[in-house]
Amino acid sequence: MEKIFIKDLKKHDGNEVTLNGWVYNVRSIGKIWFLILRDGTEMLQCVVVKNDVDEETFKKEELLTQESSVTVTGIVRLEKRAVGGVELGVKSIEIHQIAEEYPITPKEHGTAFLMDNRHLWIRSKKQHAILKVRHQIVKASRDFFDNNDFVLFDAPMLTANAAEETTSLFNVDYYGRTAYLSQTGQLYGEAGAMAFNRVYVFGPTFRAEKSKTRRHLTEFWMLEPEIAYCDIEENMEWAEKLIVYIVEQCLENSKEELNFLERDISKLEKIKAPFPRLTYDEAAKLLKDNGVDFEYGSDFGGTDETVIAEQFDKPVIIHRWPADIKAFYMKRTPDNEELALGMDVLAPEGYGEIVGGGQREDDHDTLVKRILKHDLPMTPFKWYLDLRIYGSVPHSGFGLGIERTVAWICGIKHIRETIPFPRTITRLEP
Ligand code: 4AD
Numbered sequence: 001m002e003k004i005f006i007k008d009l010k011k012h013d014g015n016e017v018t019l020n021g022w023v024y025n026v027r028s029i030g031k032i033w034f035l036i037l038r039d040g041t042e043m044l045q046c047v048v049v050k051n052d053v054d055e056e057t058f059k060k061e062e063l064l065t066q067e068s069s070v071t072v073t074g075i076v077r078l079e080k081r082a083v084g085g086v087e088l089g090v091k092s093i094e095i096h097q098i099a100e101e102y103p104i105t106p107k108e109h110g111t112a113f114l115m116d117n118r119h120l121w122i123r124s125k126k127q128h129a130i131l132k133v134r135h136q137i138v139k140a141s142r143d144f145f146d147n148n149d150f151v152l153f154d155a156p157m158l159t160a161n162a163a164e165e166t167t168s169l170f171n172v173d174y175y176g177r178t179a180y181l182s183q184t185g186q187l188y189g190e191a192g193a194m195a196f197n198r199v200y201v202f203g204p205t206f207r208a209e210k211s212k213t214r215r216h217l218t219e220f221w222m223l224e225p226e227i228a229y230c231d232i233e234e235n236m237e238w239a240e241k242l243i244v245y246i247v248e249q250c251l252e253n254s255k256e257e258l259n260f261l262e263r264d265i266s267k268l269e270k271i272k273a274p275f276p277r278l279t280y281d282e283a284a285k286l287l288k289d290n291g292v293d294f295e296y297g298s299d300f301g302g303t304d305e306t307v308i309a310e311q312f313d314k315p316v317i318i319h320r321w322p323a324d325i326k327a328f329y330m331k332r333t334p335d336n337e338e339l340a341l342g343m344d345v346l347a348p349e350g351y352g353e354i355v356g357g358g359q360r361e362d363d364h365d366t367l368v369k370r371i372l373k374h375d376l377p378m379t380p381f382k383w384y385l386d387l388r389i390y391g392s393v394p395h396s397g398f399g400l401g402i403e404r405t406v407a408w409i410c411g412i413k414h415i416r417e418t419i420p421f422p423r424t425i426t427r428l429e430p
């Protein structure tokens, strides 16, 4: 039998339907009582009238607690005054389980308590809205890549080598040798790009971050396109196009959620190409001009990023970074060995870096030197170096952090609410 969801009920005006869901609320006014039903797609007011149902059904009002699971059968009717413009005249109610007293109530709870109850908290409206926007962002991203000839290319989670800073590796005992949880799928994406031209890796990545901030998780999802025959300029265009498309799709399909989250939509409507592009040098000068005490050559901190991003109402791309603060695989600018062809995208409104990427070193011998210079063991990189022996080409790519993108688009402060079950330094449960 075809199952019907509350979100589609308007199409069924006048019909008898059966709905599966959970009790959100029960309220009685004597000979009539109302059951607010939640089915994961929407809420619905179900009306139980004493004269229209048998005694047993009418008495269920006394049994039903918040989050009890039920199947309700009744007649759909359009009702302007009801939320969603539709209500259900109940004929019968089947109870599956009577829920115990629900720990999350409309009163204010502290974040620690809510995080401990994350498995239940995700049922509440705000969390629901955020996670639906996340769904939309992932869907839009995949559509974007699929429509532009990118092949989905899955990278392993267990790896033998470091790919980013060695200080943030998670070690795993792998039959007596040490494996690492993947910090990025990029290196495998590069192999994919040489095989398919354009690929994207999409999966969880892991970093044993040492600091606790509102922008860092220890497990986060990254979307990583990798493109053959692509230089840093084209790479920046891809990042720009992807972000514009994601925002466009959210504005089109997630309006309800964004409104519920009280997101200032006008700010998102400004996210159109082209994004401003600054070199690292220009960004450093901008900080100086704004009175920030910034040491040239170092990475931008959270506050630095905010000051830079505040100058614009669109994401800003920063490119050509001091090579010393970037990963071993970055290609250098032709005229300056000190500058790496890296690019970061900073989101507006203080959300900071959402994209990191750049053009990759494609020369075998140079790459060997860099691996040595970074004190990395050569053996696990043998396969990676092969890519520079068998048909090496200029290539680029980037990683977009899903959780930071969700936080920015939803306008929420902390990224722990942007993933169903966040992992942080202090949290492994639920
Ligand atoms: O700048 P990152 O470290 O770049 C890379 O890993 C490249 N290998 C990606 C590539 O070129 N394919 O990380 C990319 C993005 C950041 O811009 C940020 O959005 C996100 O990943 N990110 C984190 N998100 C949440 N928690 C953390 N601890 C994160 N670390 C990075």
Ligand code: MG
Residues within 6 Å of the ligand: 344, 353, 355, 356
């Ligand atoms: Mg980065």
